[in-house]
Amino acid sequence: MAGEKPEHVRSTELGKPVTMLEAIREALWEEMERDPAVFLIGEDIGDYGGAFKVTEGFIDHYGPKRVIDTPISEAGFTGAAAGAAHMGMRPVVEMQFMDFVSCAYEPLTNYIATSRWRGSGPVPMVVRGPVGGGVRGGPFHSQNPEMAFFHTPGLKIVYPCTARDAKGLLKAAIRDDDPVLYFEHKKLYRAPFLREVLEPDSEPIPLGRARTHREGKDLTIVTYGMMVHESAKAAEQLAQESGLDVEILDLRTLLPLDEDAVIESVKKTNRVLLVHEDTRTGGIAGELAMRISEKAFEWLDAPILRVTAIDTPVPYSPPLEDYYLPQVADIVAAAKYLAKY
Amino acid sequence: MAGEKPEHVRSTELGKPVTMLEAIREALWEEMERDPAVFLIGEDIGDYGGAFKVTEGFIDHYGPKRVIDTPISEAGFTGAAAGAAHMGMRPVVEMQFMDFVSCAYEPLTNYIATSRWRGSGPVPMVVRGPVGGGVRGGPFHSQNPEMAFFHTPGLKIVYPCTARDAKGLLKAAIRDDDPVLYFEHKKLYRAPFLREVLEPDSEPIPLGRARTHREGKDLTIVTYGMMVHESAKAAEQLAQESGLDVEILDLRTLLPLDEDAVIESVKKTNRVLLVHEDTRTGGIAGELAMRISEKAFEWLDAPILRVTAIDTPVPYSPPLEDYYLPQVADIVAAAKYLAKY
C-alpha cells in the first residue's frame, strides 16, 4: 500500500517539514492504514476533501465506505459513530467547523460520554474539527467550544498547538478507547512558523499530559492552543523588557486535566497566569484556579489571574475581533502586574 | 377573571402557606393574567398539567393557544419560542426534565443567546423545568445542567431554593428582556419544610442578586439550590459542635453572577467553601474561585475549597446516588478543615 501513498501524505516519510494541517492529515492516513476499523465520517470529506482539505484524496484510496460523506446532520452522524464504535469500529467524525458540534451536544454528553459507565461498553471515537478565532469568521465559525464539554465526565478533550503534538495526539486519540474531542485551531493549520520535520512512524503522544513549552522560574503561564504561541511572544518580550523568566505550560489535553503538571510548575514559580482564547466567565481558568487553590495555596505569592476573551460572541469585524481576543500586550501587562505583586 | 381563579392557584391570596411548586404555579398564573403576551409551551403541559403538575388547570382557563402541548421536540419548541419572542410574545418553555434541555443546546447557545448582540433584538423567554438529584431518577432525570449554559454570554440562569424566591424570581425572569433558564429542584417542589406564607400581589425579585441565607462571621459558604439547605444543616451542626459561625450565601442567579456579594462576604469571613450539587470538574466553583482570587486574594486566610458531586453521571441505585451527592457530613468536614487552617 505504501507505494500508492499519495504525495501529500508523505512529507514526513520524505523528511520534509509539515504544517499542523499536514501532520493531522498524516496521522489520519497512517491510522487508517494501520487499522481497518478506523473510518472517517462527516460533511464534504470525500471528493471535496473537507472544507479545509484535511482529508483530500482519502476517498480515492480508501473508498466511500471508509470516507463517508453525510447529509447535514451533526447529531445523526455523531450518534451513528457511537453505534459503529459499539460494533468495534473506530470512527473519526469531522465537524466542518467545531461551532456545529453544538448540534451534537445531546448525543455526546448524554449517550456517548456515559456509555462505558452505563455498562454499554467503551465508545472509541474521535470528533475533530477546526476551532478558534482570528480569521474573521464571525460568531459561528470562530468558537472555542471546549467548555461545552469540559463539564462532562467520560469525554476527553485534546487541543494541540504544534505539528508534532497534533500528529502524536491524534494517533493517541484514535487509539484511545474513550470518546475524544480533538480541536484544531484553524489559524494554526497552515501557519508557516509551525512547520516541523517529524520522525517517520512516530508513536502516539499519550493523552492527559501537559507539555512545558518554555521553561522559566518567575511565573507560570498555563494555556493551550493559539494562546501558547501568543504567550511565547509575550514571554520573549517580558524577558527583554523586564528580565522576567516565564514558564509556559501547554495543557494539550484539557480533559482529563494534567493537574500534577500545573501544581508542580506553580510550586516552582509561585505565580500563575491563566490564559485562554475562550471567553472569560466559565472558561477553563476557573477550574485551574480551583485546583491550584486546593493543592498549592501555600505556594502562591500573588493572586491567580487570567487573560481571556471578553464575554461576548466572537465578533466578525476586524477591530471588534481584535478587541475580543486576548492580545500579547494583555499577557505582558498581566505578567508584569503579577511579577510586581 | 379573579373570580374564576381556581383554588390551587389561590393559596397566597387566601393567606395559606405555599410549597415551592405552588409558588411557581402562582407566578406563572399571575404573569399570564397580567400580560397577554405570556404563554406556555412544552410537552404534556395542557390537559395533563405537566409531568409535575405545575401547570395543572391552566389550559382550562387560558385555552390551547396560550398553553401549547407540543410534539417531542425540545429544539423545535425552544427555537419556536424565540420566534414568538421576536414577535413580542413572552414564552415560557417547560422542559419535562431539564436533562432534555441538552436537545435544545444548539438554539439556546447559538441563536437565542446572541440575538440581542447580533442586532436581532432581545429574546424575552424563559426555559424552566425540574433539575437535580436525590430522587432516584437515574442519570437522565437528575442532571444539573447549569454549566452547559454558564459559559454562554447572553443567557441568564436562575436557580431558586425557597418558595418566595421561586415566585419572585420567576416573575422577574418572565418580565426580563433577556432569555432566562430557570431551574427548579424537583426534590424541593413539594418539600414541606419550604412551605411559606407569601404576600399577595408580590413584586418580582430582581435577578442577579445573591441572598444571605444565614449570617455568620467565621466562614462563608457560597452555594445554591438544594445545597443551600444542606449547608444550613451543616451550619447548625458546626455551630453546635464547634461554635463556628457560618455565613451562607445563596447565589439564586448564577448568570450574571453576583460577584460583589461573594467578594464582600469573603472579605468579612476570610474563609470560603464553595458547595454545589453539580459535578466537580468544570462546576461553577471554578469561576467563583477565580473571581475570589482576582478580587479578594489578600483577604484569604485559607485556600478556597469546594464540596461537590463526584465526577460521574448521576447513578440510579440509592447507595450509589448517596455517594455521588455531596452530603451534610462533607460540608461539615470541609468547614472544620478550613476553620482550623
Next chain:
Amino acid sequence: MINTAGSATAAGSELSRDELTELYYHLRLTREVEQVLTNLYRQNKVIGGLYRSLGQEAVAVGTAYALRRRDDGTGDVIAPAIRNLGSLLMMGARPVDVLRQYMAKGDSPTWGREQNVHFTDYDRGFIGLISHLGIMIEVMAGVAITFKLREEERVALTWTGDGAASTGAFHEGFNLAAVQRAPMVVIIENNRYAYSTPVSKQTAAASFVARAPGYGVYGDSCDGNDVFAVLEMTRKAVEHARSGRGAALLEVHTYRRKGHAEHDSQQYVPPGELEEWEARDPVDRFMRRVIDEGWLTQADLDTIDDQVTKEVDAARETAEASPMPEAEEALAEVYGGSAARRPWTRLATPDPREA
C-alpha cells in the same frame, strides 16, 4: 413503495408448532415479568418508575422474532424502546436481569447505575437505550452502516414511539441510514399516546408510514395487536434490509393500556377507550387464533403458562436476594483504566492535598 396490504389474515399458517410455542412463551413471559414487576412496585421494591407494555407485547415479540438471534455477537442487533421488554427477552435477555435492573441491584447488568431496560448485551445483540428519545435511531444507523461497511449480512432494528418520531434525532438518524442504504429497520410503534399527548398533537399526517416516500425507503404497516401480522411484516422488511436494498420504515397500530408509567392516572383517556383495546388484547387474540385454527391446544398453552410462572418466580427470588451496590462502585468506569476521584471530605484526614 408502500405496501398497503396491511395485516394479512393468512399470516401465521406457515409457522411450525415449535415456532408458535416460542412466540406464545415470549408473549406470556413478557406479560408475567411485568406483572411481577407491578407487584414489586406496589411493595416499593422497584426504584423509580415502572413502564409497562401491556397490550403491546405482540409488537415487541413479533418484530424481534423476525431477526437472526444469536448469542455470539454475530446476529442482528436491536435497540429496544421503553416498551420493548418482549424484544429484549426474545433476544435472550434474562428475566432476572430485568428484575435486578428495576430494583437497582449491584449485580444488575448496569451495576445499579441505570434503570429498567436500559442495558446492553452485544453478544445477544441488544443495546441499552438512554432516556433521551430519538438518539437510538442515530446510534442504530451507525450499527447498520457498520454492517454494510464490513459486508456482514446483519440487520439493525429499533423502535420509536409515535412521540419519539417527532425528534430531530429520528430524522437525522433515519435519513442517514436511508441515504446510505444501510440495513436498518425502524418500527414506529404507534400506541396512540406519548405520555399524555395524543397522536393528533404529535403529527398532522394521516399515518407515520406516509413518511417512507419522503425518505425514499421501503414502508409498511400493520395491526400491532396481531403477532402474526407483525411477524410477517417485519420479516419482509428485514429481508429487504438484509439483502442490501436499504432501510425500511414500519408502522404498527397498537395501544398503550397502562398509561405512560405505573404512576400515570390516565385521566386524559376518553371513556371506553381502554375497554375497547382490552377486547383486542394481543395475547388473548393469539390464544383464540391458535386454538381456533387447531395449531395448539389449551393444554399446550397452560403448560407454557406454568413454565413461565415458575421461571419468573425463581427469577424474582434471585433478584430480590441480590445485593445493592457498594457506594464506592459509583466511581469506576468513567474512563478506561482510571476511576473518578473520591470526595476528599471523606478521607480520614480531610485535606485536599492528599485527595
Next chain:
Amino acid sequence: MINTAGSATAAGSELSRDELTELYYHLRLTREVEQVLTNLYRQNKVIGGLYRSLGQEAVAVGTAYALRRRDDGTGDVIAPAIRNLGSLLMMGARPVDVLRQYMAKGDSPTWGREQNVHFTDYDRGFIGLISHLGIMIEVMAGVAITFKLREEERVALTWTGDGAASTGAFHEGFNLAAVQRAPMVVIIENNRYAYSTPVSKQTAAASFVARAPGYGVYGDSCDGNDVFAVLEMTRKAVEHARSGRGAALLEVHTYRRKGHAEHDSQQYVPPGELEEWEARDPVDRFMRRVIDEGWLTQADLDTIDDQVTKEVDAARETAEASPMPEAEEALAEVYGGSAARRPWTRLATPDPREA
C-alpha cells in the same frame, strides 16, 4: 395533497406592467448587488466569504413577491437562507446595508458583528439567520404560531437548502408548525448541492416535496428558474397558509452556479453541468418571455438596468465610505442595560480589583 401541476406555462399573464417591472427590477438588483460584491471581494474589501445566488434569483424574488410586504411591522415575515438576498431586497432591505454587512462596517445593521445577509428588520419583516442550518425553521414556526395565536392574517415564510433539509431542526420545526396548523410556508430550494455534496448523498427520496404527506401538509413544487411559476406556486401556498389551512412545503428545482462560496473551485461538478444551467438562466428567461409575449420591451428593461446600476453604485460608494466599528463597541448589548466587562489588562493601571 400534492399539487403535481408543476410549472404552469400560463403563469405570468395575470401580472400588470408595474408588477412585471417590479419583478425585473429585483431580479436585476439582486444580480447587480452580487456582481458588485464579487468585485469588492476581488479587491479584498469583503471580509470573509461571499455567497452568491447566481442562477437562483428567480426563487428568491418570486417567492418573496408572493408576500404582503409592509414596512410597519404588520406584514408577512421571512427568514432568508444564505442564497435569498433577492428576498431580502424584495422585502425592502437596502443594498447599502447588504454591502456594509459584507464589508463589516460599523454602521451595518449588525454594527459589524455579523456577516452578509445575517441581519434583521422587524418592520420590513425579515429576520437574520445564523450559520447553523435548520434553526430558522424552528424560529419561524414560532413566528407562525404567534400569528395564529393572535389571529393575525400573516404568514411566516422561510427557505432551506437541499442540505439543510437533512437537519433535525428542519424536522422539529416544520412538524411543530404543521401540527399547529400555523401559517408557515417552507421552501426547499433544491439547487443540487450542499457545499460539495450532491442531493443524491443528502436523501434517497425522489423529491423533497414527497415529504409533505408525512407531515400532513400542503405540498407543491415547480421549476425554480421560472419566476412566474415560482410566484404562482408560492401565492397558492401563502393563500393556503393565510386562510388558516395550515403549513405548506414547497420544493423548487434550481441550480447553484457559483459554487458554495466564491472560494469554492467547484472541481466536483461534472463537466457540462454549469453550461447546461447557464442556458436556463432565470433572468435571461424572464427577459425572453416578457419580450416574446410583448409584455415589456427591451427598452423598458434597459431603463431598469441603468437605474439598478446607478443605485447599486451609489450604495457601493456610501458603503465603502462607511467607518469600521470602534473596538470597544464589541462589549455592548450582550444583555439589556449592561455591557460586558472590559479586559482588565487594558486599564491604565492593570489591577483586576479595579476592573
